[in-house]
Amino acid sequence: xxxxxxxLIWIAPALALLGFVLNGTLALVRPTAKTLVSxxxxxxxxxxxxxxxxxxxxFADLHADAPVVFRYWSWIPVGTLxxxxxxxxxxxxIVMLLIVTGVGSLIHLFSIGYMKxxxxxxxxxxxLNLFIFFMLVLVLxxxxxxxxxxxxxxxxxxxxxxxxxxxxxxxxxxxxxAFIMNRIGDFGFMVAMFMIFWSTGSLDFGAVFTHxxxxxxxxxxxxxxITLFLFLGCTGKSAQIPLYxxxxxxxxxxxxxxxxxxxxxxxxxxxxxxxxxNVLFAMAPLSSAVVAGVGALTALFAATIALKQWDIKRVLxxxxxxxxxxxxxxxxxxxxxxxxxxxxxHAFFKALLFLGSGSVIYAMHHAYHTTHSHEDAQDMRNMGxxxxxxxxxxxxxxxxxxxxxxxxxxxxxxxxxxxLTAAFARGTTNPAWLVFWVFGxxxxxxxxxxxxxxMLYTFHGPNRTGEKERxxxxxxxxxxxxxxxxxxxxxxxxxxxxxxELYHGSxxxxxxxxxxxxxxxxxxxxxxxxxxxxxxxVGVAVLIAVxxxxxxxxxxxPAALVPARxxxxxxxxxxxxxxxxxxxxxxxxxxxxxxxxxxxxxxxKRIDQQAIDGATVNGVARGARAxxxxxxxxxxxxxxxxxxxxxxxxxxxxxxxxx
Amino acid sequence: xxxxxxxAISAVLxxxxxxxxxxxxxxxxxxxxxxxxxxxxxxxxxxxxxxxxIGGQIFxxxxxxxxxxxxxxxxxxxLAVFRHKQSVSLQNMNLxxx
Numbered sequence: 167x168x169x170x171x172x173x174l175i176w177i178a179p180a181l182a183l184l185g186f187v188l189n190g191t192l193a194l195v196r197p198t199a200k201t202l203v204s205x206x207x208x209x210x211x212x213x214x215x216x217x218x219x220x221x222x223x224x225f226a227d228l229h230a231d232a233p234v235v236f237r238y239w240s241w242i243p244v245g246t247l248x249x250x251x252x253x254x255x256x257x258x259x260i261v262m263l264l265i266v267t268g269v270g271s272l273i274h275l276f277s278i279g280y281m282k283x284x285x286x287x288x289x290x291x292x293x294l295n296l297f298i299f300f301m302l303v304l305v306l307x308x309x310x311x312x313x314x315x316x317x318x319x320x321x322x323x324x325x326x327x328x329x330x331x332x333x334x335x336x337x338x339x340x341x342x343x344a345f346i347m348n349r350i351g352d353f354g355f356m357v358a359m360f361m362i363f364w365s366t367g368s369l370d371f372g373a374v375f376t377h378x379x380x381x382x383x384x385x386x387x388x389x390x391x392i393t394l395f396l397f398l399g400c401t402g403k404s405a406q407i408p409l410y411x412x413x414x415x416x417x418x419x420x421x422x423x424x425x426x427x428x429x430x431x432x433x434x435x436x437x438x439x440x441x442x443x444n445v446l447f448a449m450a451p452l453s454s455a456v457v458a459g460v461g462a463l464t465a466l467f468a469a470t471i472a473l474k475q476w477d478i479k480r481v482l483x484x485x486x487x488x489x490x491x492x493x494x495x496x497x498x499x500x501x502x503x504x505x506x507x508x509x510x511x512h513a514f515f516k517a518l519l520f521l522g523s524g525s526v527i528y529a530m531h532h533a534y535h536t537t538h539s540h541e542d543a544q545d546m547r548n549m550g551x552x553x554x555x556x557x558x559x560x561x562x563x564x565x566x567x568x569x570x571x572x573x574x575x576x577x578x579x580x581x582x583x584x585x586l587t588a589a590f591a592r593g594t595t596n597p598a599w600l601v602f603w604v605f606g607x608x609x610x611x612x613x614x615x616x617x618x619x620x621m622l623y624t625f626h627g628p629n630r631t632g633e634k635e636r637x638x639x640x641x642x643x644x645x646x647x648x649x650x651x652x653x654x655x656x657x658x659x660x661x662x663x664x665x666x667e668l669y670h671g672s673x674x675x676x677x678x679x680x681x682x683x684x685x686x687x688x689x690x691x692x693x694x695x696x697x698x699x700x701x702x703x704v705g706v707a708v709l710i711a712v713x714x715x716x717x718x719x720x721x722x723x724p725a726a727l728v729p730a731r732x733x734x735x736x737x738x739x740x741x742x743x744x745x746x747x748x749x750x751x752x753x754x755x756x757x758x759x760x761x762x763x764x765x766x767x768x769x770x771k772r773i774d775q776q777a778i779d780g781a782t783v784n785g786v787a788r789g790a791r792a793x794x795x796x797x798x799x800x801x802x803x804x805x806x807x808x809x810x811x812x813x814x815x816x817x818x819x820x821x822x823x824x825x
Numbered sequence: 826x827x828x829x830x831x832x833a834i835s836a837v838l839x840x841x842x843x844x845x846x847x848x849x850x851x852x853x854x855x856x857x858x859x860x861x862x863x864x865x866x867x868x869x870x871x872x873x874x875x876x877x878x879i880g881g882q883i884f885x886x887x888x889x890x891x892x893x894x895x896x897x898x899x900x901x902x903x904l905a906v907f908r909h910k911q912s913v914s915l916q917n918m919n920l921x922x923x
Contacts (some may be wrong), residue, residue: 803919809846 168234171224175236175255178214178221178267179302185210185295193288200287207291208274211298215267222260230256231681233372235308242311249369254308258682261506261675262305262438265513269430270298272649276521277422279646280528290330290420297323301431305438309370310359313439317355317403320432321348327427328419340418347412351402358395361388375445375685384449384689393446393453396439397460404436405487406494407464411750413487417479421524424479429486429520430513437493437509441502444686454498454690455598458589461494462602462609467747469612473619474736474743477544478523481620485570486516488609492585495606499599500690501588502683503664503676508581510675511660515566515578518653522563525642525650526624529556533631533638541632545730546620551629555639558647560625562654567621569657571614572711577660582610583707584666590703591693607710614714619722627724668700831872838865852903852913856896863892 188206192199225234233256242249274294281290297320304316321344329341363369365388366377382389400406405413416428427433440447440457447454465488472484489512496505529552530543541548553560569576572583586606593600629636641647665671695703727733736744745751802808838861845858867885874881903913910917 805915805918806847806850813843813847 168224168228170228171220172228172234172255173236174217175221175253175306176238178217178263179253179299179306181210181214181217182295182299182302186292186299189288189292189295193286193292197285197288200282203288203291204278207295208271208278210295211267211271211274214298214302215264215271218260218263218267221255222264225255225260232256233259233308235370235372237308246367247363247369249309249311251312252308252370253306253312254371255306256682257679258438258441258506259305261510261679263302265510266298266301266305266431269513269517269653270301270426272652273422273426273430273517273521276425276524276646276649277420279643280422280524281420284420286330290327293323293326293330294423294426297327297427297432301435304435308372310362310374311369313442314355314359317399317435318352320427320435321345321352321403324348324416324427324432327423328416330419330423337418340412340415344412344416347409348402351399351409354395354398354402358392358399361392361395365392371442375443378446379449379689382449385451389446390450390452393443393450394456396443396446397436397453397457400436400439400457400494401460402436403439404433404490404494406436406460406491407467410464410468410487411753414480414483414746417477417483421479421520421527424483425517425520425524428483429516433486433490434493434509434513437490437497437505440494440497441506441682444497444500444502444683445689447498448500448686448689454500455596456498458495458498458592458599458602461491461496461498462589462605463491464488465491465495465609466605466612467491469609469616471743471746472616473612474740476546476730476733477542478526478546478549478620478624479520479544481546481616482516482519482523485519485613485616488613489516489570491609492582492606495589495602496585499585499588499592499602500687501585502686503673503679504581504584504588506679507664507675508578508585510663511569511577511581511657514653514660515569515576515657518562518566518650518657519570521646521650521653522559522566525556525559525646526552528642528646529639530631532640533635536638537632537634539632539635542730546623547727547730547733548630548632549624550627550631550724550727551625552639553625554629556625556641558641559650562650563625564621565654566657567617568715569660571617571715572610572707573715574708575661577657577663579708579711580661580664580666583704584664586610586707587695587700587703590699591695594693594695595691607706610707611710611714614711615718618715618718622718622722622724623727627727630727630729632729668697668704828872828875831868835865835868835872838862838868850914850916852906852915852918855915856899856903859899860892860896863888 185206189203192203192206228234233254235252235254237250237252239251240248241251274291277290277294281287284290300316300319300323302316304313304320307313307316325341325345328344329338332338332341359369362374366374366381368374368377378389382392402409413428413433417424419428447457468484468487468491472481472488475481475484489508493505493508493512496502496508526549527543530549534541534543565576569578572579574580586603589599589603589606593603631639664673664675666673666676735741742748842858842860842862842865845861846855849855849858867888870881870885870888906918907913
């Protein structure tokens with residue numbers, strides 16, 4: 167306890183939990199009370215944001231170098247394993263806290279408009295509040311197990327919200343896919359936890375990060391294994407190669423969910439985990455290289471797939487995977503603050519892009535619904551020219567597009583540039599990072615290209631929605647455009663959080679995070695670039711971004727597009743990209759089908775039906791029946807016989823015990 | 826009272842009881858034989874109480890109380906069986922087998 171307002175930290179998750187309980191009760195008792203649900207659902211979040219800001223100000227006034235840990239109760243006291251339920255406030259968790267509650271509040275407000283006609287309104291807000299609760303537990307947890315509770319909890323809420331419209335099988339399947347993919351990652355997380363406890367004797371962040379440098383050999387097998395298993399957990403939660411395939415499917419959920427869970431907050435948990443454990447990763451150069459390499463590869467790989475997707479949300483989903491790759495490239499390089507900076511700006515512009523696409527889908531869905539058409543409301547081939555009907559959404563999404571493409575002085579430019587510069591600087595000592603840098607640069611080119619493509623096909627050129635539907639297209643209500651506007655301002659100005667020294671800025675976020683990143687940074691060789699080189703890198707990055715945008719503008723012709731139902735199938739390389747490099751099919755052939763075959767043919771039909779049911783269960787029954795049949799003559803029904811046997815038995819016992 | 830004759834009488838009574846239970850078919854007679862065995866045991870208790878203290882005599886009171894309860898339940902069962910089968914012969918009591 168600090169005796170300041172920072173002590174109030176427990177209120178933030180408690181509020182979200184309260185919202186879940188109230189909305190969950192309403193969902194069961196009175197699902198039609200939508201006004202009350204909206205007030206509770208968004209209200210608790212706004213209050214939690216207020217608490218977060220208060221805690222932030224109080225914590226900033228403390229000028230604490232060490233995390234402030236609040237222990238509430240002893241949770242798992244077993245021998246030497248002592249786990250408290252404890253929350254931790256430090257510079258990193260405060261940043262995450264503000265993003266989760268801040269962006270979360272905006273998305274809750276947007277949801278009020280987006281979901282207003284949905285019969286599951288109360289259930290939706292209950293899940294959303296529960297998600298925020300678990301997310302706050304994740305970022306505030308002061309030890310691995312508490313964090314793991316949040317980690318699993320957000321996975322659960324992700325599953326529930328992806329399959330929110332579960333009456334369609336595809337949606338329920340998408341939810342299951344996400345859950346199973348995450349289980350694979352969680353296995354890594356748990357193994358890493360066991361190994362951490364085994365080698366350092368504790369699971370508290372403070373104790374682990376203090377003892378690890380002495381208890382473990384830097385660069386040794388143990389620390390490398392621990393960090394690689396931790397990163398396996400990250401690849402699941404943060405959708406990196408090889409476990410990324412669940413995220414595009416997760417777009418089956420409502421669009422605000424995609425914005426909140428699958429863009430701004432939950433999927434960044436992996437980046438947060440690496441940043442939190444920066445000491446461990448700094449001790450394992452191999453793991454750091456793996457993190458950076460996988461990040462860079464994912465950034466490029468996902469960007470190529472985004473080039474040929476027609477579903478507006480799927481483009482954004484692959485874009486998210488790609489941007490998460492950048493964050494891992496950053497934290498893997500040791501540029502923790504750059505990774506967190508990109509996490510922050512990405513939360514702004516990607517939430518804006520998703521909510522903007524939500525606004526588009528809302529308008530499209532409304533138009534098709536009015537005319538009873540069954541066209542796909544998310545296919546960009548059915549859009550086009552929406553700028554006339556949705557001027558606010560168009561303008562704000564252009565801001566986000568320029569931000570993600572890295573056009574100065576928007577937020578994405580600063581954060582992406584910082585990651586690429588850090589990778590290049592590391593490349594001066596280790597050539598592997600130069601490859602990662604090239605990957606990142608190529609991904610930046612593709613990012614600018616596919617985002618411009620999305621904007622062109624959605625908002626410009628002729629409209630392809632349909633003659634009758636066209637007049638029903640209109641801008642969403644203010645409760646939806648309001649949050650868009652706020653996010654637009656944040657996307658544009660978010661770079662001010664961390665203007666690097668190159669532009670005579672003070673790199674505020676970088677300095678703010680220093681107490682957290684310092685222990686890890688001290689172990690990574692520092693690489694300095696000359697000012698000229700840095701300017702050269704900035705020039706290359708901006709050139710690439712402009713090239714991508716102009717290239718898309720020149721190469722793509724929205725006028726030539728036809729609506730989805732008339733569109734011809736792609737050919738050649740475009741077809742491979744359209745089918746996402748056939749990764750789902752490869753996983754299906756290599757893992758799913760053999761597993762299903764093994765389960766049906768061997769485990770079910772052989773082991774379960776024949777061995778367990780046949781030999782064991784029915785075998786025992788058959789044996790008992792045979793034994794009974796063999797001895798049935800003993801059961802005469804004559805009491806006299808029983809008594810005689812009884813007496814003989816007693817006499818035998820007496821004879822044996824006496825004699 | 827001499828100890829050995831008392832124990833001998835008790836053994837004879839007990840053997841008579843066992844033999845009755847084994848050989849007779851009438852449920853009421855068997856029941857009486859069971860009482861005979863109980864009382865044979867009671868006699869042993871009382872006889873040995875002379876040597877080994879008052880505990881044996883107290884136990885006899887317990888056995889009598891249990892025997893009384895058993896008589897109540899046992900006679901009620903026999904009565905019920907008789908109403909059902911018009912007989913108290915054990916040979917007719919073989920419902921368990923079927």
